[in-house]
Amino acid sequence: MAKRIVIGVPKEIKISENRVGLTEAGVKQLVLEGHTVFVQKDAGLGSRITNEDYERAGAKIADSAKDVYGKADMVMKVKEPLPDEYELLRENQILYTYLHLAAEAKLTKVLMDRRVKAVAYETIQAEDGSLPLLTPMSEVAGRMASQIGAYYLQKDHGGKGILLGGVTGVNRGKVTIIGGGVVGINAAKMAVGLGAEVTILDVNHKRLEYLDDVFQGRVTTLHSNTVNIENSVVQSDLVVGGVLVTGWKAPVLVTKSMIERMQPGSVVVDVAVDQGGCIETCRPTSHQNPTYEVSGVIHYCVPNMPGVVARTSTYALTNATFKYGSMLAALGVEDAIAKDKALFAGLNVYNGSVVYEPVAKSLGMEYKPYRI
Numbered sequence: 001m002a003k004r005i006v007i008g009v010p011k012e013i014k015i016s017e018n019r020v021g022l023t024e025a026g027v028k029q030l031v032l033e034g035h036t037v038f039v040q041k042d043a044g045l046g047s048r049i050t051n052e053d054y055e056r057a058g059a060k061i062a063d064s065a066k067d068v069y070g071k072a073d074m075v076m077k078v079k080e081p082l083p084d085e086y087e088l089l090r091e092n093q094i095l096y097t098y099l100h101l102a103a104e105a106k107l108t109k110v111l112m113d114r115r116v117k118a119v120a121y122e123t124i125q126a127e128d129g130s131l132p133l134l135t136p137m138s139e140v141a142g143r144m145a146s147q148i149g150a151y152y153l154q155k156d157h158g159g160k161g162i163l164l165g166g167v168t169g170v171n172r173g174k175v176t177i178i179g180g181g182v183v184g185i186n187a188a189k190m191a192v193g194l195g196a197e198v199t200i201l202d203v204n205h206k207r208l209e210y211l212d213d214v215f216q217g218r219v220t221t222l223h224s225n226t227v228n229i230e231n232s233v234v235q236s237d238l239v240v241g242g243v244l245v246t247g248w249k250a251p252v253l254v255t256k257s258m259i260e261r262m263q264p265g266s267v268v269v270d271v272a273v274d275q276g277g278c279i280e281t282c283r284p285t286s287h288q289n290p291t292y293e294v295s296g297v298i299h300y301c302v303p304n305m306p307g308v309v310a311r312t313s314t315y316a317l318t319n320a321t322f323k324y325g326s327m328l329a330a331l332g333v334e335d336a337i338a339k340d341k342a343l344f345a346g347l348n349v350y351n352g353s354v355v356y357e358p359v360a361k362s363l364g365m366e367y368k369p370y371r372i
Contacts, residue, residue, distance in 0.1 A: 073093065175236055241278040
C-alpha cells in the first residue's frame with residue numbers, strides 16, 4: 001500500500017547554488033499522489049519559481065530550513081548538506097540528493113552518526129550502466145566547460161588571447177577533453193561548434209568508435225594513456241577534465257608536471273572536481289571566486305557548475321529525479337530499492353553504515369552491504 005509522507009524542499013545554501021530540488025510541476029504531482037510538500041520560503045527564486053507558484057501547485061511554504069527538516073520524512077535537495085545543515089538531519093529521514101561522498105569523509109560520518117537513509121542521485125545506475133540522474137547535469141556542465149574555457153582564454157580574462165575557432169589563415173584553438181562520457185561528448189559538441197581543434201581521450205575503445213562516428217572526423221580520438229594525455233595536454237589551449245568512475249574518487253590523470261609544461265594563459269576546467277578532480281592541481285572553487293592560477297595556467301574548478309544556469313538545470317534535474325523520488329515517497333526506501341535495481345545502486349548510507357562499496361573503499365571505511 002502506498003504511503004503518504006511529508007516531503008521537504010530546503011533552499012540550497014552552497015555558494016551561488018540557484019537550483020532547487022523540485023519544480024512546481026513536481027510538487028503538484030507529489031501532492032496529487034497524496035503527499036504533503038513543504039518548500040522553504042524563496043527556495044525557488046534562483047530558478048525563477050516563486051513561493052506563489054509553489055502554493056498554487058499545492059505546497060506549503062516553510063519559513064526556515066529548520067522547519068523543513070523538522071517536518072520532512074524525506075528531504076529532496078540538489079547538493080549535499082553543508083555543516084550548517086548537519087544538525088537538522090535526523091534518524092530514519094530519507095535524504096535524496098547529489099552527495100558525491102567519495103570525496104566527503106566528514107559528511108559521510110555525519111550521515112552514519114545521524115542514521116540517515118541517504119540516496120545519492122549520482123550513483124543510481126540503470127542496467128546498461130548509464131547514470132540517469134547524473135546525465136542531465138553532466139550535459140549542462142560539459143556544455144558549460146567549453147563556453148567557460150573560451151571566456152577565460154580571452155586576454156581580458158587572463159588568458160593567452162586565443163579565439164577557439166580561429167579565423168581564415170590563422171590556427172584554431174586546441175581543446176583536449178579527458179573522458180568521452182556525457183561530460184566529454186557535450187564539451188566536444190560545444191568546442192566543435194565554436195570551431196576548435198578537438199581531441200577526446202578515453203579508455204573504452206567502443207566509446208571512441210562511437211565518438212568517431214558521431215563527430216564524423218571532426219574530432220581526434222585517442223586511447224587514454226599517460227603518453228597520449230601528456231602529449232595532448234601540453235599542446236592544448238583548453239583542457240577539460242570529464243572523467244567519472246561511478247561512485248569512486250576520480251583518478252588523477254593530468255599531473256602537475258603536465259600543467260607546468262602548458263603555455264601561460266592556457267585554461268583547464270575540471271568538471272570532475274565534485275568527485276575529487278582528475279587534474280592534480282585542481283582544488284574546489286566557487287562561482288564567487290571560480291579561478292586560480294598554477295604555473296600561469298588558469299584553473300576553473302567549480303563543483304556546482306550548473307548552479308548558475310539554474311532555470312535550465314532545475315527543470316532538467318526534476319525531469320530525471322522525479323520518478324525515483326515518487327517511488328521513495330510511496331514505498332519507503334526498503335521497498336523501493338527492492339523493487340528497482342537502479343534505485344538500489346543509489347543507496348549510499350543506511351542504518352549507520354556505508355552500504356555503497358566505492359564510497360567505503362574511497363574513504364577507507366567499513367563497507368556493510370545492504371541485504372534485500
